[in-house]
Amino acid sequence: MAVEADYYELLECERTADDATIKSSYRRLAMRWHPDRNPGDAEAEHRFKTISEAYECLKDPQKRAAYDRFGHDAYKQGMNGGGGGPGGMGGGAGFSDLGDIFETIFGSAFGGGGGRQQQRRGADLRYDLEISLDDAFHGKQAEIEIEVAAKCEPCDGSGAEPGTGTRRCNLCGGHGQVRAQQGFFMVERTCPTCHGRGEVIEKPCRSCRGDGRVDSPQKLDVTIPPGVDTGTRIRLAGRGEAGPFGAPSGDLYIFIHIRRHSVFERDGTNIVTRAPIAFTTAALGGTIAIPGLDGKTIEVEIPAGIQNGKQLRKRGEGMPVLQGRGRGDLVIDIMVETPTKLSAKQKDLLRELQATETGDECPQSKGFFNRLKEAWEDLTD
Structure with a gap:
């Protein structure tokens, strides 16, 4: 024969607990085990039913006194006054208390008080x-x-x-909500006739x-x-x-x-642009002019010997700070362009330059080929 759980143990209360403690414990457990918070969990549904049954008994002074004296036998022998269970309603918890819990869990769509639905603002x-x-x-x-x-x-x-x-809705009586019993508890829903307004046109x-x-x-x-x-x-x-x-x-x-810009790219408050320069300008240095978004011409100094991929920056020539002060920067990505169309004279001049090169003019190239030479010598030794 199965042993029935003690109501006080189900509600996690001492037998000497006062009414407020019992109610508080029930509310906490009911919120934890409510089926709508545990969909498809049969154990949670069973726990919810048992704690509701326990609370329905212990919240009533006369039923609690009978239970304290006779235990579960008080109800098996009809000593509860003919209610068919601790609640007199098949063991379910009182609707007013469940309404409080539903309102805590789900908001005002559930609750014991009813009332018209609040006006719903338009969609964003x-x-x-x-x-x-x-x-x-x-x-x-x-x-x-x-x-x-x-x-x-x-x-x-x-x-x-x-x-x-308008007139009062006949279905909900002007409350905007209708009640329906589902199993052992009562549920309130928006009235399907007036859609929560409480009145119809x-x-x-x-x-x-x-x-x-x-x-x-x-x-x-x-x-x-x-x-x-x-x-x-x-x-x-x-x-x-x-x-x-x-x-x-x-x-x-x-x-x-x-929209994508033909010259500039946005990077936060900075503006980035790529500036191709002649290799002679890269070698000797010079100045380039870039038109800014504010209509001003921005002059950028190119230092002699600048390398391809080097970035230059002009402070305060970028985008305005949104709802703030100051501006970001203009960032220039340098692209050293090798000439593809040279006249005969230009080629002769470059050959003259090439003839005077010692290798020290381009230290990176010199260092790279020296490392290649050393690696080759190590392989042939």
Whole structure:
């Protein structure tokens, strides 16, 4: 014969525990073992039923006194006053207490008190806006056009034909919620007739057909601040989808995308460009001019002997800092270009230069070939 678990042990309480301690322990365990938190777990469902049965008994002073004196036999012999179990309802916990727990777990969709559903704000919307790097540098005013569910003007978003009104929902009695018993506990759901409003429209508006919203094209001005980058998000409060039946509108989020530039690349607040220079400029040094995004010409000094791949930097010539002060840097990647079209005279001059070379002019090349020579000698020894 199976031994039935002690109610106090099920609720993890001492037999001398007061009512507040028992209730607190039950709430904690019920939240832990509730089937909706443990879907498909048969053991969790069984634990939830047993602790609910235990609490239904111990929360009632008379039932608790009978249980303390006779144990489980008090109910097997009908000593609980004919309830068919500790709860008088087939062993389930009291609905008011379960309602408190459901509300803690799931929010106001469940709960013992009922009441109309709060107004649901309209949905937030997203708009992707592509701009040039120059626009990102200077900032701009952009006009966009979107189609959005806006408040119906004839009915002012109520959904009711002008001159008519609403009446209390017969199904939920104006509460916006209906109750249904599922197994051993009661569940509250949004009323399917009034959708939580607690009232229904007598005569739907002909313009919006009772929805309170109509699709409408909207033209909006968007301020693009200097320094924006791809992924920057601009929020226009209240410019999203209108809420149902006059509820507040959602927000519109503008996501910025920067078009590829023909000369510059963006790297945070820095601007990067590749500058090919003649090998004579690389050898002798010189100056190159780069047009900046601000319209100014930026002069860059090329030091003599600069190597291919070297980076030069002009401080404060990059992108503006978004919502801040200062600018990033202009970074120049140097590309030393070898000439491909030489005149006869130029070739003669280069041969003269080549004839005077000692190897010390290009220390990296000299060092590389010296290492090759040493490696070859080691192999042939």
